[in-house]
Amino acid sequence: MNFEVLKEDARTNARLGRLKTAHGAVDTPVFMDVGTLASVKALEPRDLKETGAQVVLGNTYHLMLRPGAEVIAAAGGLHNFMRWDGPILTDSGGFQVFSLAKMRKITEDGCRFNSHLDGHEFFLGPKESMAMQRVLGSDIAMVFDECLPYPCDRERAEKSVEQTIRWAKRSKDEPHAEGQMVFGIVQGGVYDDLRRHCAEELVKIGFDGYAVGGVSVGEPENFMYQAVDASVPYLPEDRPRYVMGLGVMHQMAECVARGIDMFDCVIPTRIARHGTAITRRGNVAIKAAKWIFDQGPVEEGCDCYCCRNFTRSYVRHLLSCGEILGLRLLTIHNVHALNRFMSEMRSAIADGVFSEWKEQVKKDTVK
Amino acid sequence: MNFEVLKEDARTNARLGRLKTAHGAVDTPVFMDVGTLASVKALEPRDLKETGAQVVLGNTYHLMLRPGAEVIAAAGGLHNFMRWDGPILTDSGGFQVFSLAKMRKITEDGCRFNSHLDGHEFFLGPKESMAMQRVLGSDIAMVFDECLPYPCDRERAEKSVEQTIRWAKRSKDEPHAEGQMVFGIVQGGVYDDLRRHCAEELVKIGFDGYAVGGVSVGEPENFMYQAVDASVPYLPEDRPRYVMGLGVMHQMAECVARGIDMFDCVIPTRIARHGTAITRRGNVAIKAAKWIFDQGPVEEGCDCYCCRNFTRSYVRHLLSCGEILGLRLLTIHNVHALNRFMSEMRSAIADGVFSEWKEQVKKDTVK
Numbered sequence: 001m002n003f004e005v006l007k008e009d010a011r012t013n014a015r016l017g018r019l020k021t022a023h024g025a026v027d028t029p030v031f032m033d034v035g036t037l038a039s040v041k042a043l044e045p046r047d048l049k050e051t052g053a054q055v056v057l058g059n060t061y062h063l064m065l066r067p068g069a070e071v072i073a074a075a076g077g078l079h080n081f082m083r084w085d086g087p088i089l090t091d092s093g094g095f096q097v098f099s100l101a102k103m104r105k106i107t108e109d110g111c112r113f114n115s116h117l118d119g120h121e122f123f124l125g126p127k128e129s130m131a132m133q134r135v136l137g138s139d140i141a142m143v144f145d146e147c148l149p150y151p152c153d154r155e156r157a158e159k160s161v162e163q164t165i166r167w168a169k170r171s172k173d174e175p176h177a178e179g180q181m182v183f184g185i186v187q188g189g190v191y192d193d194l195r196r197h198c199a200e201e202l203v204k205i206g207f208d209g210y211a212v213g214g215v216s217v218g219e220p221e222n223f224m225y226q227a228v229d230a231s232v233p234y235l236p237e238d239r240p241r242y243v244m245g246l247g248v249m250h251q252m253a254e255c256v257a258r259g260i261d262m263f264d265c266v267i268p269t270r271i272a273r274h275g276t277a278i279t280r281r282g283n284v285a286i287k288a289a290k291w292i293f294d295q296g297p298v299e300e301g302c303d304c305y306c307c308r309n310f311t312r313s314y315v316r317h318l319l320s321c322g323e324i325l326g327l328r329l330l331t332i333h334n335v336h337a338l339n340r341f342m343s344e345m346r347s348a349i350a351d352g353v354f355s356e357w358k359e360q361v362k363k364d365t366v367k
Numbered sequence: 368m369n370f371e372v373l374k375e376d377a378r379t380n381a382r383l384g385r386l387k388t389a390h391g392a393v394d395t396p397v398f399m400d401v402g403t404l405a406s407v408k409a410l411e412p413r414d415l416k417e418t419g420a421q422v423v424l425g426n427t428y429h430l431m432l433r434p435g436a437e438v439i440a441a442a443g444g445l446h447n448f449m450r451w452d453g454p455i456l457t458d459s460g461g462f463q464v465f466s467l468a469k470m471r472k473i474t475e476d477g478c479r480f481n482s483h484l485d486g487h488e489f490f491l492g493p494k495e496s497m498a499m500q501r502v503l504g505s506d507i508a509m510v511f512d513e514c515l516p517y518p519c520d521r522e523r524a525e526k527s528v529e530q531t532i533r534w535a536k537r538s539k540d541e542p543h544a545e546g547q548m549v550f551g552i553v554q555g556g557v558y559d560d561l562r563r564h565c566a567e568e569l570v571k572i573g574f575d576g577y578a579v580g581g582v583s584v585g586e587p588e589n590f591m592y593q594a595v596d597a598s599v600p601y602l603p604e605d606r607p608r609y610v611m612g613l614g615v616m617h618q619m620a621e622c623v624a625r626g627i628d629m630f631d632c633v634i635p636t637r638i639a640r641h642g643t644a645i646t647r648r649g650n651v652a653i654k655a656a657k658w659i660f661d662q663g664p665v666e667e668g669c670d671c672y673c674c675r676n677f678t679r680s681y682v683r684h685l686l687s688c689g690e691i692l693g694l695r696l697l698t699i700h701n702v703h704a705l706n707r708f709m710s711e712m713r714s715a716i717a718d719g720v721f722s723e724w725k726e727q728v729k730k731d732t733v734k
Binding site for chain 2: 037038039041042043044045066067070071074075081082083292293295305309310311313314317318320321323324325326327328329
């Protein structure tokens with residue numbers, strides 16, 4: 001077994017775990033940093049190590065378009081291409097095909113679409129996605145699925161879930177890279193019975209882990225938790241569970257309380273580029289005029305490279321001038337902040353105080 | 368004496384030296400890295416140390432506009448604001464006032480101008496420039512001068528040189544930061560007698576070092592060396608000499624052969640952002656399609672962080688996608704390449720082979 005549950009919380013479904021991969025063990029619950037185009041934006045591998053990053057996520061769709069499979073194959077895979085020697089998870093490309101690309105035609109084999117960059121035509125289905133993820137050589141590959149939008153009517157959701165299940169089976173049956181785990185993805189929108197059905201069918205196929213997909217696509221927060229609650233009871237206890245696309249502190253805490261072990265999100269790197277710092281007391285707009293003379297760090301008590309060395313006054317100045325160093329320092333801080341948050345969460349579970357800690361997080365961060 | 372000449376080349380005017388500053392000693396000949404807005408673009412202080420940078424240059428004009436004197440004063444000066452604990456040289460702002468700003472009026476006291484950013488009105492003359500440089504707390508301050516354009520007629524050059532001399536005197540007489548050296552700037556355009564006159568008058572005033580200004584402003588290369596040749600013989604042997612705005616390998620070697628000790632230029636950081644690598648065999652366009660599959664480093668034999676870890680294929684991919692990491696890695700390489708070049712130059716002087724080395728540099732880098 002690749003996944004070991006080390007401790008279960010007495011009052012919630014939160015759990016401490018360890019996931020073994022071909023590139024090292026991962027302590028869960030874990031937040032994974034998104035490296036869309038073979039780079040966690042503005043950071044290099046040594047920064048990721050320093051900020052406590054455990055897993056980097058690569059995007060199959062983006063990497064298929066740029067630089068393309070041949071270039072990454074020539075480097076011997078994504079780890080070597082980007083020189084990240086820790087675990088990598090790759091998504092299947094399904095989400096981007098349906099949200100970014102111009103769709104031409106969907107068949108049982110997959111999707112014909114035009115690149116969002118230059119209109120070049122591509123085809124991506126379970127076969128192509130798994131082949132690309134095999135080239136990438138990720139430690140965890142995701143099945144090719146259809147990510148339902150919100151809202152979505154019952155009829156469409158039903159048809160889509162069946163397609164997702166058939167694609168999951170085909171994804172499983174394709175050849176994978178050596179040591180590569182494959183995770184299934186539970187879809188079903190806001191329909192609890194569809195979520196259950198999808199989960200049960202995926203478990204019959206059998207995967208190394210299971211994601212709850214179609215969450216954080218614009219739905220109200222309660223629907224997010226409902227989707228998790230409708231899926232988790234039908235997933236095996238001894239496999240990791242992953243909510244895709246989520247990176248807000250109190251939402252991750254709520255999902256962990258419901259049995260989730262893994263998350264990923266572009267939030268920390270994206271909002272850094274817009275001048276916003278993630279802190280344990282909520283987000284802070286560092287570009288704001290109130291920080292012009294401020295000699296304190298971006299976050300009091302933070303031990304990241306940015307906070308150990310620079311003032312809000314300096315970082316604000318750099319951001320105001322559009323200096324690359326400003327968004328880089330803030331990216332270092334934000335990635336560190338979320339990784340440290342997960343470490344704090346793991347300690348709370350280990351110490352048996354997760355529920356109290358979760359309430360405190362909500363008080364601290366939701367204004 | 369702050370400056371010590373350690374060795375003079377037998378066949379040229381090249382010399383090895385050491386310049387002592389309040390923030391450490393500088394080995395000359397030296398290339399100084401430009402940190403316009405309190406950041407060497409895309410790099411942090413630890414990167415500068417790692418690339419062998421000795422001196423950071425700050426721009427008085429840019430820092431006066433953003434973040435302004437009060438903000439840097441609140442941080443206790445530029446060293447503390449940007450957390451660079453090595454030597455800093457600041458220019459006077461004269462060059463930018465005459466080249467970037469919208470000039471309103473020039474008087475004996477200085478220039479009234481509108482900011483190139485938002486039209487806000489400022490006044491900068493010897494008094495204001497030295498006051499700002501005192502706030503910045505640089506180790507070396509430059510006098511306020513008028514940088515002549517190329518071409519420039521004799522009559523204008525004559526008047527301007529007299530103004531530059533009077534402003535140099537006033538700059539010298541203003542109060543300076545503790546331990547701050549002040550350098551004069553020889554102007555005079557392409558007129559050898561004006562260069563000599565300016566140099567002689569500046570030496571009468573007496574400065575800690577002397578720059579040759581108005582070089583690398585669009586003139587043919589031979590005029591550049593002519594300006595140096597017309598100035599150096601009238602400057603004291605025991606003071607450092609500095610050509611402003613120059614950063615091309617063979618041109619720096621030629622100037623060192625003529626007795627120059629210091630250089631600065633935005634070239635390494637600027638061309639990195641455009642995807643060009645500086646190498647000991649000339650510039651290389653890393654974005655070029657020929658590198659798509661190339662598994663070699665940006666420069667063979669280079670020991671910078673970029674070349675130790677990443678391939679041309681990867682750096683090219685990042686640059687092609689506009690990823691910040693691409694220009695950052697190339698900036699690290701370029702800054703390292705020029706600093707290493709100067710180190711190689713110092714070794715050539717120390718070993719008594721400077722002339723041969725200089726010829727080889729020209730063969731290697733001028734296509």
